Amino acid sequence: YGPTEATISCLRHVLSQDDSDGIVPIGRPFDGVDALVVGEDGKELPEGETGLLHIGGRQVAEGYLSDPEKTAAAFVSLPGREERFYDTGDLVSRQGSTLHFHGRNDFQTKIRGYRVEIGEVETALRQQAGGRNVVALTWPPGAANATHIVAAVETEAETPEIDRRAMSNWLPDYMMPSTIFGLIEFPKNVSGKVDRQAIARAIEARIAARKEADEGSFAGRVLAAILTVKPSLGSATIHGAENLLEAGLDSMDFVRLTILLDQLLNFRLI
Secondary structure (H helix, E strand, C coil), X not given: CCCHHHCCCCEECCCCHHHHCCCCCCEEXXXXXXXXXXXXXXXXXXXXXCEEEEEEECCCCCCCCCCHHHHHHHEEECCCCCCEEEEEEEEEEEECCEEEXXXXXXXXXXXXXXXXXXXXXXXXXXXXXXXXXXXXXXXXXXXXXCCEEEEEEECCCCCCXXXXXXXXXXXXXXXXXXXXXXXXXXXXXXXCCECHHHHHHHHHHHHHHHHHHHCCCHHHHHHHHHHHHCCCCCHHHHHHCCCHHHHCCCHHHHHHHHHHHHHHHCCCCX
């Protein structure tokens, strides 16, 4: 584990058979690296409590080039400590000398007045999804007052089988995803990271297609299948293209689509 601001790698965890279940820890700091879990007051939290990970030591950068405001916000002083620390924005907890990742601080939000950490939702969902990639989103997207959470699992199943009862042992009702979608492959941004906005657009299109399908529209069910295979596409892009190749599907997407159409609609393309 490590952010660019701390020379890419600054914590490590040695895998063992004990790591076969659950989420792998981000580990222990390298020699010469300080890794502190701090609360809102900037003071270190006791073992087991979740706080912000701050990295200090010789691997930490001086700051951002020609950006003093961003540097001052991210490279901070902590009470009772002389050295500067980099505020990673990652939520972690400590068990013994090992750190565990719980999500991003900037993914904190409120649902019906309750504070929600999206990372906690994703951790619980990932355990029920067999360790697959998952994304949880507040809904409606971009709304100032979100009313619920929807989620996506990277899987070929259109509707992933999730043990909601088991998830409810981890999450209160207001943090449970109202709907969980399966996407064959999560769209990525130019940095190679999961594109949450593209996933939100794909889910919006899937919801619209599902509504059409519920109303008996065959076209709506086909559209839902296409968006399952290629979630980065929008319904407007698909409807506006002369064919699916022009819309953005490749040969592997077509193979997946033919299988999906056969499974969902008993409709075979020859």
